Amino acid sequence: xxxxxxxxxxxxxxxxxxxxxxxxxxxxxxxxxxxxxxxxxxxxxxxxxxxxxxxxxxxxxxxxxxxxxxxxxxxxxxxxxxxxxxxxxxxxxxxxxxxxxxxxxxxxxxxxxxxxxxxxxxxxxxxxxxxxxxxxxxxxxxxxxxxxxxxxxxxxxxxxxxxxxxxxxxxxxxxxxxxxxxxxxxxxxxxxxxxxxxxxxxxxxxxxxxxxxxxxxxxxxxxxxxxxxxxxxxxxxxxxxxxxxxxxxxxxxxxxxxxxxxxxxxxxxxxxxxxxxxxxxxxxxxxxxxxxxxxxxxxxxxxxxxxxxxxxxxxxxxxxxxxxx
Numbered sequence: 001x002x003x004x005x006x007x008x009x010x011x012x013x014x015x016x017x018x019x020x021x022x023x024x025x026x027x028x029x030x031x032x033x034x035x036x037x038x039x040x041x042x043x044x045x046x047x048x049x050x051x052x053x054x055x056x057x058x059x060x061x062x063x064x065x066x067x068x069x070x071x072x073x074x075x076x077x078x079x080x081x082x083x084x085x086x087x088x089x090x091x092x093x094x095x096x097x098x099x100x101x102x103x104x105x106x107x108x109x110x111x112x113x114x115x116x117x118x119x120x121x122x123x124x125x126x127x128x129x130x131x132x133x134x135x136x137x138x139x140x141x142x143x144x145x146x147x148x149x150x151x152x153x154x155x156x157x158x159x160x161x162x163x164x165x166x167x168x169x170x171x172x173x174x175x176x177x178x179x180x181x182x183x184x185x186x187x188x189x190x191x192x193x194x195x196x197x198x199x200x201x202x203x204x205x206x207x208x209x210x211x212x213x214x215x216x217x218x219x220x221x222x223x224x225x226x227x228x229x230x231x232x233x234x235x236x237x238x239x240x241x242x243x244x245x246x247x248x249x250x251x252x253x254x255x256x257x258x259x260x261x262x263x264x265x266x267x268x269x270x271x272x273x274x275x276x277x278x279x280x281x282x283x284x285x286x287x288x289x290x291x292x293x294x295x296x297x298x299x300x301x302x303x304x305x306x307x308x309x310x311x312x313x314x315x316x317x318x319x320x321x322x323x324x325x
Contacts, residue, residue, distance in 0.1 A: 025101055106230040157174040
């Protein structure tokens with residue numbers, strides 16, 4: 001009843017630019033690092049208007065310690081007979097194919113999925129993702145925080161098993177449908193971001209699980225110290241002008257290109273990638289300038305120029321050489 005009264009869009013008013021289908025996804029993992037693995041995955045396929053078409057769930061053997069069992073409840077014994085990711089990759093891909101991936105904090109789910117496909121030497125058939133946190137911000141929902149349980153409660157969705165991939169995906173699908181209808185009713189542009197496969201990343205084999213029950217992380221990509229930028233900082237970026245070698249660039253929030261790859265491209269162009277923001281920072285790159293992250297707050301305080309990822313990508317194509325000393 002709530003949806004019919006407050007969020008349903010008229011059939012004749014549905015935006016033609018909206019996607020034709022969605023795959024609402026949740027994955028549980030061994031941890032949050034780039035070398036962690038998926039241990040369960042669920043997908044609810046929805047049509048253009050958010051109606052459920054079907055759902056799918058699987059356990060995945062991570063070939064290592066399962067991590068925080070007290071959160072997801074999946075022990076080594078429960079996962080021992082589960083299929084490996086490469087065994088379910090084709091079925092998973094079929095569920096995602098041709099759809100926008102929808103998740104709560106979508107950058108995390110997408111990166112975990114993309115890394116698993118890269119390890120399996122395959123590509124996930126996903127070209128766009130939609131984060132329900134970003135959508136709730138676009139809709140200006142009166143939420144106390146951006147937890148899934150808070151979003152679910154707002155729409156009257158009852159969560160039965162938190163941190164169980166299938167139930168989390170169900171809850172998100174049920175909360176996404178009224179959100180989608182509210183966006184359609186109010187003419188809100190969906191916050192879609194591009195998904196790029198991680199084919200540029202090399203994967204090293206996972207370290208075997210330790211008999212003690214613990215594990216040593218494998219190396220997804222070797223960490224390394226970036227070389228010192230050889231060019232002096234020419235100052236702040238000015239709108240309408242080119243970037244110049246030596247400029248200090250900071251990044252904040254979700255990016256469609258994996259953050260480390262984006263930073264690599266900036267370094268290759270002769271820019272200085274800064275891990276924090278100061279008065280010397282030339283530019284902040286963020287897709288959510290209104291967020292309350294420490295970097296966006298400092299950017300407002302210091303008057304640091306802010307642009308989004310798409311604009312930054314365009315500027316990277318023609319960076320001005322540093323001035324001769």
